[in-house]
Amino acid sequence: MAIPSDYDGVKLGDKMTQEFVDDIIERFKEGKKLPLKYVYQIILAVKDICYNEPTMVETHVDQGKKITVCGDTHGQYFDLMEIFRINGRPSADHAYLFNGDFVDRGSWSCEIALLLYAYKWLHPTSMFLNRGNHETDDMNRMYGFEGECKAKYNDRTFKLFSESFSALPLATLIGDKYFVLHGGLFSDDNITLDDVRKLNRHNQKQPGQSGLMMEMLWTDPQTAPGRGPSKRGVGLQFGPDVTKRFCEKNGLEAIIRSHEVRMEGYEEEHDSKCITIFSAPNYCDSTGNKGAFINIEDDYKLKFQKFDAVKHPDIKPMAYASSPMMGMM
Ligand SMILES: [Mn+2]
Numbered sequence: 001m002a003i004p005s006d007y008d009g010v011k012l013g014d015k016m017t018q019e020f021v022d023d024i025i026e027r028f029k030e031g032k033k034l035p036l037k038y039v040y041q042i043i044l045a046v047k048d049i050c051y052n053e054p055t056m057v058e059t060h061v062d063q064g065k066k067i068t069v070c071g072d073t074h075g076q077y078f079d080l081m082e083i084f085r086i087n088g089r090p091s092a093d094h095a096y097l098f099n100g101d102f103v104d105r106g107s108w109s110c111e112i113a114l115l116l117y118a119y120k121w122l123h124p125t126s127m128f129l130n131r132g133n134h135e136t137d138d139m140n141r142m143y144g145f146e147g148e149c150k151a152k153y154n155d156r157t158f159k160l161f162s163e164s165f166s167a168l169p170l171a172t173l174i175g176d177k178y179f180v181l182h183g184g185l186f187s188d189d190n191i192t193l194d195d196v197r198k199l200n201r202h203n204q205k206q207p208g209q210s211g212l213m214m215e216m217l218w219t220d221p222q223t224a225p226g227r228g229p230s231k232r233g234v235g236l237q238f239g240p241d242v243t244k245r246f247c248e249k250n251g252l253e254a255i256i257r258s259h260e261v262r263m264e265g266y267e268e269e270h271d272s273k274c275i276t277i278f279s280a281p282n283y284c285d286s287t288g289n290k291g292a293f294i295n296i297e298d299d300y301k302l303k304f305q306k307f308d309a310v311k312h313p314d315i316k317p318m319a320y321a322s323s324p325m326m327g328m329m
Contacts, residue, residue: 001037012038016045016121024118028077028111031313039114039157046117047164049124056171056196057128059095061298067095069180069294071258071266071277072132075106075144078312079281080115083293086307090119090127097172099258099277100132100182100217103161104143105284107319108312110152113145113161128172132182133217133234133259135165136206147320166205170216171196175300177253184219184257184274185238185246186212187227193250209234220260221274240270247273254302256294265292265306275302282309284317 003011009032010023024034034042061067068087073080090096098116103109120127133139140146140162149158171181179193191212199212207214218235222228225239243255254273261283267276281291295303 003035043160051167058173066297070279072101074280075109077108077111095126097128101134103145104134107315131168144321180256243270243274265290
């Protein structure tokens with residue numbers, strides 16, 4: 001496949017380079033697209049890398065290094081740029097974990113997905129991507145990502161992204177202390193980290209309506225003890241006692257999850273054992289919330305940082321969605 005003759009960006013060979021990543025960051029800010037050949041190359045490379053990762057990736061923070069945990073970014077590319085401006089860009093010494101829902105709603109989902117994938121290809125062992133409930137076909141059809149892929153690139157681009165989403169890990173364990181996943185805990189107290197380790201996510205491409213994968217991507221905390229029905233109609237809610245038992249049984253300090261907007265960008269609930277991190281400030285241009293991210297250095301303390309939304313070009317959220325009046329999920 002040929003690169004268009006008017007393409008004036010950095011060329012990509014068979015390996016990702018820092019120069020290419022730095023260049024696409026600027027191109028995307030200017031509203032430019034990538035040649036299809038590069039889009040396919042990036043998605044296929046990352047699909048292969050992620051497919052071979054475990055369902056729960058296990059990582060540690062070595063001396064002098066750090067990892068930044070981000071929650072939902074939902075296609076808000078200019079706010080992602082703000083995170084990198086404040087906190088630095090991903091590198092071999094500065095790992096990032098994006099905890100799902102990088103696509104849908106915001107109208108720069110292609111740019112976010114391609115940039116995070118380019119970083120994943122450049123730094124496979126210091127860039128981590130957990131799957132969210134929006135890295136799924138049903139959500140992408142309703143909330144804009146499928147339409148955006150077709151508008152900016154083509155149908156095949158969406159199909160390749162969909163395959164790559166099915167390959168993404170479902171959780172990351174940081175320093176044996178923090179269990180990071182998009183939604184939350186399970187319907188059954190007997191589920192342990194070992195069950196997550198053993199889960200063969202390649203047996204199902206989509207999370208469906210029940211089972212471990214669905215629960216990991218969809219559940220939410222509640223203040224009442226025990227478990228309750230989900231307000232979303234998918235998944236369930238888990239109380240502080242559920243979180244406490246899970247952390248004790250698995251030797252964890254806390255679980256870190258995303259999936260719900262929080263006005264301060266983050267919230268510590270369940271006696272600080274259930275932490276929500278959300279990185280899309282002024283969600284959908286309308287919620288007025290701050291975004292936040294968490295830095296973890298080799299002392300394994302959580303350092304929260306809040307940030308505000310920045311200006312973006314005048315394209316509304318859900319601009320590419322087939323049914324823009326859908327509710328909040
Ligand atoms: Mn979500």
